[in-house]
Amino acid sequence: MGNSNSNQHQNEQLPSTGISPNRDPVMSEFLSLPRVNTQQLHHIYNSAQLDELNRELAEEVKKLWENKCQCTNDADAHSCLAAFYHLGLSGISKSPQKAYQHYTIAAQANHPVAQYMICGLYTCNPDERNSYARLLGKEEYANTVVENFVKSAAQSSHYTFAHNDLWESYEDDAPHWKCAVKNLIRSHRAIIDKPGNTPANILGRIYNELGYLIAMVNLIDQDDNQEKYQLAMNYFIKAAEQYGNPAGYLNLANIIYANGFGADKDTNKVLEYRQKAADANHSRGLFLIALQNDTTSVANKDIGLKFVENIDKSLSFSFTKNLLIAALNCSSGNGGKPPDMQKASQYLKLALFAQEYNDQGFSGSAAAYELLGYLYLHGQGVEQNIPMASTCYATGASLGFLSSNLHLAKMIEKKKAPNATLKDAIAVYLYYTFNQEADPIHVAHCRYRLGKIFNNSNDPEQHDSVRAAKYFHSAAKIYKEVIKSKTCLGKAFYHLGVMYHHGFGVKASIKQANSYYKTAIKRNSEQYRLYDVHYAQKAKRKLEQLPNV
Numbered sequence: 001m002g003n004s005n006s007n008q009h010q011n012e013q014l015p016s017t018g019i020s021p022n023r024d025p026v027m028s029e030f031l032s033l034p035r036v037n038t039q040q041l042h043h044i045y046n047s048a049q050l051d052e053l054n055r056e057l058a059e060e061v062k063k064l065w066e067n068k069c070q071c072t073n074d075a076d077a078h079s080c081l082a083a084f085y086h087l088g089l090s091g092i093s094k095s096p097q098k099a100y101q102h103y104t105i106a107a108q109a110n111h112p113v114a115q116y117m118i119c120g121l122y123t124c125n126p127d128e129r130n131s132y133a134r135l136l137g138k139e140e141y142a143n144t145v146v147e148n149f150v151k152s153a154a155q156s157s158h159y160t161f162a163h164n165d166l167w168e169s170y171e172d173d174a175p176h177w178k179c180a181v182k183n184l185i186r187s188h189r190a191i192i193d194k195p196g197n198t199p200a201n202i203l204g205r206i207y208n209e210l211g212y213l214i215a216m217v218n219l220i221d222q223d224d225n226q227e228k229y230q231l232a233m234n235y236f237i238k239a240a241e242q243y244g245n246p247a248g249y250l251n252l253a254n255i256i257y258a259n260g261f262g263a264d265k266d267t268n269k270v271l272e273y274r275q276k277a278a279d280a281n282h283s284r285g286l287f288l289i290a291l292q293n294d295t296t297s298v299a300n301k302d303i304g305l306k307f308v309e310n311i312d313k314s315l316s317f318s319f320t321k322n323l324l325i326a327a328l329n330c331s332s333g334n335g336g337k338p339p340d341m342q343k344a345s346q347y348l349k350l351a352l353f354a355q356e357y358n359d360q361g362f363s364g365s366a367a368a369y370e371l372l373g374y375l376y377l378h379g380q381g382v383e384q385n386i387p388m389a390s391t392c393y394a395t396g397a398s399l400g401f402l403s404s405n406l407h408l409a410k411m412i413e414k415k416k417a418p419n420a421t422l423k424d425a426i427a428v429y430l431y432y433t434f435n436q437e438a439d440p441i442h443v444a445h446c447r448y449r450l451g452k453i454f455n456n457s458n459d460p461e462q463h464d465s466v467r468a469a470k471y472f473h474s475a476a477k478i479y480k481e482v483i484k485s486k487t488c489l490g491k492a493f494y495h496l497g498v499m500y501h502h503g504f505g506v507k508a509s510i511k512q513a514n515s516y517y518k519t520a521i522k523r524n525s526e527q528y529r530l531y532d533v534h535y536a537q538k539a540k541r542k543l544e545q546l547p548n549v
Helices: 027-031 038-048 051-072 075-087 096-108 112-121 126-131 138-153 162-171 177-193 200-220 226-242 246-259 267-279 283-292 298-314 320-332 341-352 364-378 386-398 402-413 422-433 440-456 465-482 490-502 510-526 530-545
Strands: none
Touching (some): 038 386, 038 422, 051 075, 051 341, 051 386, 075 096, 075 112, 096 112, 112 138, 112 162, 138 162, 138 177, 138 200, 162 177, 162 200, 177 200, 200 226, 246 267, 267 283, 283 320, 298 320, 320 530, 341 364, 364 402, 386 402, 440 490
C-alpha cells in the first residue's frame, strides 16, 4: 500500500503517540515503511462495507419510526422519520413534502429538532422552489426561520445548531434578520402584557424564549446591561416556576449562573437548576444530570441505577449520544439490571440515523456503528452476520471513529471482511499505530496485532519473528504504562497475559501470565463494561490452559 518513493507525505507532521523516537523500538522501522494515505484508507473502508447492508439498516429503522408514528403519533418519531425523507439517509428517496409533513407535526408539539430542521425546507429564492417544500418572501422567510430557531435554541443550545446559526446571522446583519429578532421580542412582550386566555404552556414557552432573546441580544450587542440579564433571569424563573416550562430551569443554570449574567457565577446553582430541569423531565437536563452520576463501577450500584434511569428518561428526544449510552447500559447490565442485548441493538440502530447533539468532538453515530459491529460479529442481541459486522466497522471507521479501524483490520486479518487482503489490515494497523489522535491502548493493540501477524503468518514473505518481537515488546511497554491508570481497559491485562504466556516480545513467565489473566477477570467483576466482559471470558479460557502455579 503506497509508494516508499512518493513525496506526498513530506510536508505532513509525523503522527505521534507521545513516545520519544529514540525510546520507541519500532519508530525507526516505521519511518522506512511505505506510507498509506487517507485516500487509500477510505478505499479499504469502501471495499469492506456493503451499501445494501447499510440501506437494510436504514429501512429497518425507518419502518420502526413509521410504525410508531401510526401507533402513538409520537413527536420524536415524526421528527426522526422526517429526517429520512429530508436528507435521504442511506439512499432513502428524498421527499421535501413528506419531510415537511412530519416535521410540522413534531414542531407543533415543540420538538426542538423538528423546529430547526424544518427551516431547511424553506427558501426565499424562486429558482430553488422545486427543491424545497415552501417558497417564502424574504421578510417572511426571516421571520419564520428566526421564530423556529428561537423555539429550538431556547429549549437548549445543545439540541441543534439553531443557537449558532441564529446569532451568527444576527451578527452578520443578514437581510431582515435583526428586524425579525426585534419583531419577535415585541410580539412576545405584547402577549405577556395582555395574556388574555393564552394557555399556560404557551405562556411558559413565551416567557422562556423572551428571557433567552433578551439575554442573547444583550450579549451579542455587547451592551453588558446587568439589568437586562436580571430581567431575562426573572423571565426564566417565571417560565419554570409559574408556568411549568422546564427549559427555564436549564437556562437559569446554563445562561445565568454558568456565565454570571445578572448574578454571580455559582456552580452550586448550576447543579441545582439542572436538577430541577431534570426533575421536570427536560430531556437535556436529564442527560446532564445522568452524566454527573456516570459510573460503570459495580461498587456504585445505586448511583449506576440512577444514571441508567436518567438516561432512559432522556430518550423522549432521540440523539445519538443518549441512545448510545442507553445501549451501553443495556449491553453491560449497568446499575445491576440484567443485560439486554436485543434492546441494546435496537438503541444502536436508532442511533445510526439520529440527530447529533451540538457538542464538539464526538460522533455518536460512528461509535454506535462500532458497537453494533461487535454485536453482529458475535451474534449478541442480533443474528450473527459477518458481512454486516464488517460493514458496521468500516462505516464507523469512515466516520472517523479511530478504534473502529482496529476492529475492521482484525476482521480483515481473520479473512472475515469482503474484498480486502492481509496487506490492507497491515496498512491500517501501521497507520493508526502512530496516529497522534489514537489512545495509547489502541496504539498498543495495533502493535500487538502486527506482532501476531508477523509471528504467525504462513506466508514466508510475511513471517518475520524478529520484527514480530519488536512489535510485541513495544506493545507490552505501552500496556504497562497504560495499566497504571485506574480507568484502563481489561484488554491490556489480557494481552500482557498472552505475551507472557507465550513469550511474545517478553521473557515467558507462567507466573506473570497467570497474574495478568486473573487481573483481566477481576476487572470484569469490578466494572460494567461490555469489552471487559469479552476479555475476561477470553482470559478465563487462557487461564485454563496454564499449569498450576
